[in-house]
Amino acid sequence: MNVTSQNVTYCDLMSVKKTFSVYHNYLSVIICIFGSVTNVLNICVLTTKPMRCPTNMILTGLALANLLVILDYLPFVFLYNGDKAYAFHFTYNLAVFVIFHAWFAQSFHFISCCLTVVLAIWQYIAIKFPQNNSKWCSNKVTKITILLTYILCPVICIPLNVSLKIWEKQVPVDENEKIQKTAKTGTHNATIYVTDYESEYSQYISSSVYAIAMKLVPCILLTVLSSLLIVEILKAKERRKKLMTPKPDETAAMRKPSQRCLEKVKQADRTTMMLLAVLLLFLLVEFPQAIFGLLNVVIGKTFEVECYQKLGDIVDVLTLTISSINFILYCIMSKKFRTVFKELFCPYFPCFNVSKENWISLQTIQTYV
Numbered sequence: 001m002n003v004t005s006q007n008v009t010y011c012d013l014m015s016v017k018k019t020f021s022v023y024h025n026y027l028s029v030i031i032c033i034f035g036s037v038t039n040v041l042n043i044c045v046l047t048t049k050p051m052r053c054p055t056n057m058i059l060t061g062l063a064l065a066n067l068l069v070i071l072d073y074l075p076f077v078f079l080y081n082g083d084k085a086y087a088f089h090f091t092y093n094l095a096v097f098v099i100f101h102a103w104f105a106q107s108f109h110f111i112s113c114c115l116t117v118v119l120a121i122w123q124y125i126a127i128k129f130p131q132n133n134s135k136w137c138s139n140k141v142t143k144i145t146i147l148l149t150y151i152l153c154p155v156i157c158i159p160l161n162v163s164l165k166i167w168e169k170q171v172p173v174d175e176n177e178k179i180q181k182t183a184k185t186g187t188h189n190a191t192i193y194v195t196d197y198e199s200e201y202s203q204y205i206s207s208s209v210y211a212i213a214m215k216l217v218p219c220i221l222l223t224v225l226s227s228l229l230i231v232e233i234l235k236a237k238e239r240r241k242k243l244m245t246p247k248p249d250e251t252a253a254m255r256k257p258s259q260r261c262l263e264k265v266k267q268a269d270r271t272t273m274m275l276l277a278v279l280l281l282f283l284l285v286e287f288p289q290a291i292f293g294l295l296n297v298v299i300g301k302t303f304e305v306e307c308y309q310k311l312g313d314i315v316d317v318l319t320l321t322i323s324s325i326n327f328i329l330y331c332i333m334s335k336k337f338r339t340v341f342k343e344l345f346c347p348y349f350p351c352f353n354v355s356k357e358n359w360i361s362l363q364t365i366q367t368y369v
Helices: 014-046 054-079 092-128 139-162 200-244 259-299 301-308 312-322 326-333 335-345
Strands: 164-173 188-197
Touching: 014 054, 014 312, 014 326, 014 335, 054 092, 054 139, 054 312, 054 326, 092 139, 092 164, 092 188, 092 200, 092 259, 139 200, 188 200, 200 259, 259 301, 259 312, 259 326, 326 335
Parallel strands: none
Antiparallel strands: 164 188
């Protein structure tokens, strides 16, 4: 029995959308405020003199991109969410803002994706090629890489939004300017402005490039790089174990490394694990979006309406959350970050003077094995 695509229901998510929409605005505002504060704190701490190193430069660029994504979303929550039942919800200025929001959010989220990939590459080089790390990933090279990322990503995103146009429409409204479904219930017509693509073909091209180039490719790269990082960490531990095991003609004391050397090795391992956690958290949110975006392109309009659009609010909240929580991760796992943060913002609070034996440095440490 043949079943046409019109008879197939891919998702039944209307109840999920209605339930979540009640909390969406409140959650978004709370996360945006929290994320704005934490990313500003990240930038303040990571740009101090004790923290200046290639890895922290990338993390600073990442924090700035996340901050701009969050700040852009705040007005969008207030202006373009909720029950858009009145003609004044569809002004020309709002339509212009929607197009700008689409380009701005895509651009800086793409910057965030690319910088996360750069972070993974830099850390892989630090572990795989420690002897070349200072040359290949120098401060100058890192600054140029970040600058090019901030220049090229917005330019790449421009064609994705060129096909978005503002369309003028006449709709029936009542005396309170509330939009009516039919002309019979309306008292007069009002002009509204909506944004849409020029054609289905332009929408398909834009969606394809967005799903594949801006979502799927970075996720695949991060998956490969994260796997390579894990492999190199295991190899490094194995080589270190062999080096520390005394040969038959050596005593254990002859092979025992200094305490300072051991601490540097431990710091390098924990730094790598922390940055790996940043990568995996990013993948946790981005990979499902990439898969849904690809299904949206392959299956078409039906899947977009039934599934993609229904999950839009949840995806937005998850993206905002992942853009906001790096500060917590740094505080939990970084000795240097916590120390500098305390010196900058909490010099007179004894509650922050806790034991730091298990805290690590965010500064790039070459891994010697």
